[in-house]
Amino acid sequence: xxxxxDRVYNTCLGLLHQHEDAEDVAQEVFxxxxxxxSDFKGESTLTTWIYRIAVxxxxxxxxxRNSKKRSAYxxxxxxxxxxxDEVSADDSFxxxxxxxxxxxxAEALFKAIDKLAETQKVAFSLHKIEGLSYKQIAExxxxxxAAVEALMYRAKKxxxxxxxxxxxxxx
Amino acid sequence: xxxxDKIREQVQKSMHSLEGIQRAKADDLFYERLxxxxxDETEGAPKNVDSSMGFVLAAAAVIILLLVNVFTIxxxxxxxxxxTVRQENLNAFAKEYQNQVKIPTIYELNTNK
Numbered sequence: 001x002x003x004x005x006d007r008v009y010n011t012c013l014g015l016l017h018q019h020e021d022a023e024d025v026a027q028e029v030f031x032x033x034x035x036x037x038s039d040f041k042g043e044s045t046l047t048t049w050i051y052r053i054a055v056x057x058x059x060x061x062x063x064x065r066n067s068k069k070r071s072a073y074x075x076x077x078x079x080x081x082x083x084x085d086e087v088s089a090d091d092s093f094x095x096x097x098x099x100x101x102x103x104x105x106a107e108a109l110f111k112a113i114d115k116l117a118e119t120q121k122v123a124f125s126l127h128k129i130e131g132l133s134y135k136q137i138a139e140x141x142x143x144x145x146a147a148v149e150a151l152m153y154r155a156k157k158x159x160x161x162x163x164x165x166x167x168x169x170x171x
Numbered sequence: 172x173x174x175x176d177k178i179r180e181q182v183q184k185s186m187h188s189l190e191g192i193q194r195a196k197a198d199d200l201f202y203e204r205l206x207x208x209x210x211d212e213t214e215g216a217p218k219n220v221d222s223s224m225g226f227v228l229a230a231a232a233v234i235i236l237l238l239v240n241v242f243t244i245x246x247x248x249x250x251x252x253x254x255t256v257r258q259e260n261l262n263a264f265a266k267e268y269q270n271q272v273k274i275p276t277i278y279e280l281n282t283n284k
Contacts, residue, residue, distance in 0.1 A: 005201060008197075023198060026197060096196075098188065098192055099191060131194075159186065171174065171178060
């Protein structure tokens with residue numbers, strides 16, 4: 001467990017951008033690993049399997065947050081007394097592994113990453129934050145190497161566009 | 172450098188801001204919290220019912236169902252019996268009434284005139 005603890009936590013943090021949620025989800029990952037280790041068929045490596053659980057659990061929480069956000073918005077529209085709940089990711093998220101001199105630029109990048117499509121976000125985060133190769137990402141996402149390359153290409157293109165808009169209004 | 176160039180430079184800097192990122196480390200108490208949570212989950216989980224106990228419960232359920240069926244059939248037969256008696260009484264009453272009250276036919280009425 002010691003071997004995977006930080007990998008799982010870092011993966012969850014890279015996707016969730018919220019420390020408490022990342023720890024909660026990381027714990028859920030290990031509980032699932034503990035409960036379903038007998039179901040592990042060895043078709044992939046144990047590392048890939050654990051990463052896959054971490055990604056899926058994180059995405060589940062992101063989807064839950066988004067649905068809460070949508071319903072809060074709907075309630076605020078139908079009843080102005082209802083204020084939306086604070087369920088979104090921390091706006092000023094900063095990854096603890098970022099060098100001090102790059103924090104400002106990284107903050108803008110994390111905001112842009114949050115706006116990416118789910119699969120692009122997963123591929124980009126696993127590659128840039130967890131440092132996994134395209135091949136490993138393809139195994140975790142159960143897709144082809146070419147698909148991951150395409151996802152990364154689109155992610156970078158969209159991020160440039162989002163950052164351009166961000167700096168255009170904030171400079 | 173004009174504004175457009177500055178924006179493009181910032182975009183490039185941001186795109187490269189994750190280079191050299193260090194892996195985030197989980198809290199020192201992560202392991203203790205996980206063990207506690209696992210412990211809570213196993214404590215809260217329903218204990219497996221003994222297989223022989225399960226058989227006894229299933230047999231008891233079957234017996235109860237059979238008894239309910241027998242009771243329902245007996246009730247039905249009893250009410251059917253009562254209905255037959257009631258029908259017989261009605262028939263007897265109708266027969267008696269027919270004998271006592273004779274309704275004259277049209278020919279009998281004509282001959283009386």
